[in-house]
Amino acid sequence: MILVTGGAGFIGSNLHAALYGRGAEAVVVDHLGVDGKWRNLQKHPPSLVVAPEHLPAFLASAPPLDAIVHLGAISETTASDGDSVWHTNVTLSQELWRWCAEHDVRFIYASSASTYGTGAAGFDDAFDLEHLRRLRPLNLYGWSKHAFDLWVAGQCAAGRKRPPQWVGLKFFNVYGPNEYHKGAMISVVKVKHDEIAAGRPATLFRSDQPQIPDGAQARDFIWIDDVIAALMFLLDRPGVSGLFNLGTGTARTYADLASAVFAARGETPNIEFIPMPTRLHGQYQSFTEARIDRLRAAGFETPFTSLEQGIAAYVSEFLTQADPYR
Numbered sequence: 308m309i310l311v312t313g314g315a316g317f318i319g320s321n322l323h324a325a326l327y328g329r330g331a332e333a334v335v336v337d338h339l340g341v342d343g344k345w346r347n348l349q350k351h352p353p354s355l356v357v358a359p360e361h362l363p364a365f366l367a368s369a370p371p372l373d374a375i376v377h378l379g380a381i382s383e384t385t386a387s388d389g390d391s392v393w394h395t396n397v398t399l400s401q402e403l404w405r406w407c408a409e410h411d412v413r414f415i416y417a418s419s420a421s422t423y424g425t426g427a428a429g430f431d432d433a434f435d436l437e438h439l440r441r442l443r444p445l446n447l448y449g450w451s452k453h454a455f456d457l458w459v460a461g462q463c464a465a466g467r468k469r470p471p472q473w474v475g476l477k478f479f480n481v482y483g484p485n486e487y488h489k490g491a492m493i494s495v496v497k498v499k500h501d502e503i504a505a506g507r508p509a510t511l512f513r514s515d516q517p518q519i520p521d522g523a524q525a526r527d528f529i530w531i532d533d534v535i536a537a538l539m540f541l542l543d544r545p546g547v548s549g550l551f552n553l554g555t556g557t558a559r560t561y562a563d564l565a566s567a568v569f570a571a572r573g574e575t576p577n578i579e580f581i582p583m584p585t586r587l588h589g590q591y592q593s594f595t596e597a598r599i600d601r602l603r604a605a606g607f608e609t610p611f612t613s614l615e616q617g618i619a620a621y622v623s624e625f626l627t628q629a630d631p632y633r
Contacts, residue, residue, distance in 0.1 A: 308372050309542070312336040312359070312403075313379030317486040318417070318478070318534060320347035322376060324633050325535050327351035336362055336379060340488075346632050347485040366406055374413035374472070374542060377403055383492055384421060384446050385586060396451035401458060407470035414470040415541055418456050420479040420527070420554065420595050421449030431598050432477055434550040436460050445592065456550060472545045476537070479554030479597050482617070483531025484625040484633040495561065496528070496618055499568045500626050508579035509565040516593050521580045522562035524593045527554035530617030536609045537602070547605045554597025555611040567615045571622035 309326060313319040314335030326333045328351070335353040339345045357365045359379065381395045400416060407414040423430050424443040431438065439457050444450040456475055463469060482494035499509045513521045537553055562578065569576045583591065612620075625631040 308332045308334060308370060310334045310336060310369075310372055310375045312362070312375070312377045313417075314353065315339055315344050315347050315356070316378065317347075317483075317489060318481060318531065319376075319378045320485045321483065321531050321535050321633060322378070322538055323348065323353060324351045325539055327353075334365075336365075342488060344488045347488070349632060363402075372410075372412045374415060375403055375407055376538065376542075377414065377416040380417060380448075380452075382419075382448060384448050385491070386447050389447060392447050392451045393454075396448070397455050397458070400455045404459065404462070404470065404473070407473075408468045411471050413472035413542075413545060415472075415474040415476070415538065416455070417452075418475045418477045418550065419449060419452040420477050420552070420597065421446065421592070422453040422456060422477060423592075423595065424449065425592065426594055426596075429598075430552065430596055432550050432552040432601055434460060434463075436464060459550075472541075473548050474541050475550040476553045477551065477597070478534065479527040479529050479552070479595055481529050481531055481534055483621055484631060485531075487631065495564060496568060496621060497626070499565050500572070500622060503568060503572060503574060503577075504626075508577045509568065510579050510581045511561050511565060512583040512587075512591075513580045514593065515583050515588060515591060519593055522565075522578065523560050524591075525558040525560045526592070526595045527556070527558050527597045528564060528614055528617070529554050530612040530620070532617075532620075533609065533611050537607055540607050540609070544606065549601065549605070551602045551605065552597035552599055553602065554595070554599065556597050556599040557611075558594060558596035559614045563614060564618070567618040568622065570615065571619045572627075 311319050314323050315337035332354050334355045336357045381392050386392050422444050424445045428441045444453050482496040502509050511522050565578050566576045
């Protein structure tokens with residue numbers, strides 16, 4: 308049995324679909340809410356849904372667990388409630404780590420590419436305190452993920468008891484089905500598709516960096532199926548532990564992304580540049596690109612989907628279908 312926190316969310320529900328397809332029993336920890344988030348699970352109902360506030364009581368008498376995949380978090384990059392973010396993203400993660408260490412349960416958790424900040428210190432997923440302490444996240448969310456990475460590194464460096472397998476994954480920009488509940492944090496691919504489908508230009512932020520032309524801001528965009536392939540690989544390899552980037556290793560521009568959405572819809576590109584919102588100034592990553600050497604060295608050999616291939620699949624198989632869910 309595998310427990311997935313955030314299991315009704317974007318990455319969590321796609322992971323649950325893969326586990327369900329394999330016949331594995333999974334417990335989902337999440338709130339289904341009242342806005343249709345349950346649809347992320349409609350085609351693969353979980354055996355049990357546990358509300359996050361009931362998780363400690365569940366773990367106190369839980370059946371044997373093979374692994375906890377901890378994806379639940381406050382993930383808004385514009386979040387401002389420091390106490391809430393710390394409790395959810397750091398304290399709960401620490402509690403789950405300790406529980407897994409005590410009960411010999413494997414632990415895989417979500418970190419984030421936002422821990423790299425501007426990228427001035429590079430995008431190397433080296434797992435040592437000296438390297439990690441050089442990173443400077445730009446926002447509260449990234450800082451909270453970085454704080455937990457540092458805590459894990461400290462636990463390991465001190466030789467304290469740890470889960471039999473532990474993995475932290477620095478997710479880069481993931482896009483794909485079942486992200487529709489994410490509001491302002493929905494992927495740029497989905498946002499641009501909706502603009503184009505409504506007959507409007509695809510709008511992109513003007514660059515706030517004088518050395519970067521408008522539309523040339525670049526991120527490492529990764530198709531959800533590649534993320535799930537990596538998670539399933541790790542669940543199948545209990546001997547693999549460590550902190551790993553999970554991106555494609557290739558940065559692509561926002562202009563590339565918008566053009567790929569137009570191409571997937573069979574339309575001529577029409578891109579308009581708009582001012583970047585003030586709230587994003589100083590918090591916006593103009594470039595991210597994962598180093599994936601360590602993930603490859605760990606044995607993950609699956610080729611990554613190109614941006615054009617991923618967007619084409621997203622548009623044709625989900626976004627233009629009556630039922631866009633997986």
